[in-house]
Amino acid sequence: MRGLVRALRPLGRLAAPVLRPLGRLARLLPHARAASVLTAPWRVVTPTGVAAGVLLAACVAAGWVLGWQEAWSAAVVLAVVVCTAWLWLLPSGGHQVTHSPLNSKVTVGDHALVHVEVTNPLTRSLLPTRMELPIGGGTAVFAVPTLAPRASFERGFVLPTDHRGVVTVGPVLCVARDPVGLLRRERERTRAQRIHVHPRTVLMGAVLQGVLRDVEGAVTQDLSSSDVSFHALRDYVPGDDRRNVHWRTTARVGRLMVRQFEETRRSSLMVVLSTAEEDYDDPEHFETAVSVACSLALDAMLQGRQVRLLTPGASLPTTTPLRLLDASCSLALEAARDDVSLARRACADHPDASVLVLVTGQCLPVGDLARLRGVVPVSMMALAVRCGQEPFRRRRVGAMDVLDLDRLEDLPRAMRRLV
Structure with missing residues (x-):
């Protein structure tokens, strides 16, 4: 372990002239998130960056222990590449981003789009940037050009509606990365939305009515001799239930009159x-x-x-x-x-x-x-x-x-x- 520490000391001396100005710049940045990028590098280092760091340590160890001049030359080149990669992660703008589906109700097979709008709210121009929009299991990548003050940029992306389900759209990510791919920083500009892709449905045009009757059921056009929805009075017919005889009307007209009802069905x-x-x-x-x-x-x-x-x-x-x-x-x-x-x-x-x-x-x-x-x-x-x-x-x-x-x-x- 002590040998490894001694081997890495030259790397620290080589990187110190570059890291010291970056540290002072991080303290001067107005955004705490930018400072955290410089103070917590493990959050933005990609697998390629980890491999480059391991290779840099191996070159320094080989130059220190074996005395290879070629190893020292490779270490210097790698150190410059690694240290300058952090400059690409500095904040480059304050874009305002919104995204929303054009149709709030989506059905399987429908043509649906997700609208993305990027706006420059500042009084100065914003440099080009790269943004990503996760849609379901894929990611839509688009480049935002230079935006003049108060200008906007719009894009539309197709929403997958081949199958029923819940599709997660967003958040829109502002991606900053170096050309080599050693470092990558993502900043969320919007919140994720869940869009439901509904199943296809059709109208029946026919009703499967039940045979049950209920006080709270729907009144139909069918007439019945016993139910709860009164319709009218009619003359007595042999076989009618005498409990339905309306005696007051019978006494007035001089013949038997019974109540007639409309059927109420609960379906x-x-x-x-x-x-x-x-x-x-x-x-x-x-x-x-x-x-x-x-x-x-x-x-x-x-x-x-x-x-x-x-x-x-x-x-x-x-x-x-x-x-x-x-x-x-x-x-x-x-x-x-x-x-x-x-x-x-x-x-x-x-x-x-x-x-x-x-x-x-x-x-x-x-x-x-x-x-x-x-x-x-x-x-x-x-x-x-x-x-x-x-x-x-x-x-x-x-x-x-x-x-x-x-x-x-x-x-x-x-x-x-x-x-």
Whole structure:
């Protein structure tokens, strides 16, 4: 260890004339961050800089121990390169940067751009600089030219919308590095933003109504002899319930009059989405299943119906369409799970639902679908939608309708055939 210290002493004497002015310059800089670059070099040294430092130490050791003049010459060159590299990290400007997507709501397949604007707020010109914008798993690199006072520079970058998910955009980094690549300093100019790429959805054009009646249900045009929404009075017909006779009107007109009601129906939709990896042949089939589940839930929400969207992991929020779509961006395939047990738990937690739709893959055995109807209450309408390679087909499995889909666009046609 002492030998190594003695070997590095000449390097310190060679670097002292350069490091001493840099230290005084760091104390005079107005920004504390610039001073920290000079006082904490390990934060900005790249792997290439570490290799250059090791090579410099080896050259000094070889020149000191072995007396090689060539080693001393290489050490002097490396010392000059290493010491002058710090000059490239001095602050070069005060750019103001903003970035934002042009469209706040992004759907899979949409053409979306991220707008970046760099402004010079000073009264003097700013030198060119290099900036980077992380977008998802990639990085967009762009050069900002010389900006006159109050001038601005704008760029647009394509946002990847090929797949559903959450894309992190930013922060915009102002990058300073030396030409050799020994040192690199990054300064954040903006904050990172999370952009949700929503799944594709379609409108149904058909409503899966339940058969339950409720005081708070929606009034329909169907007339009934017993319900809670009064419609009118009519003449008595043999077979009418005498409890519905309106005796005051009967006494006034001289014949039996009974009350007539409008039916009120409560249609509560419960969508159960399977996330079991073994139910799907391809991840794209799972994307179709997510789009089908969200389309069913959104269509019911727009009609003012109660909606629940359940997965093995959690229940997605259905208070607003935007919250539902944002939550669906985080859905992913999981380990094997039992869809029948999932449906049984869903029916036990929400027994008031009138329609249950299981959205799964075409790898789910038909025998499991037959068992699924056995765990669903008789008063609840049950339907299964399987997404995969097989084209649109409707069939009956036991007492339950099963729809096979290979495209999201076939879902409205399938729903119209069920109504």
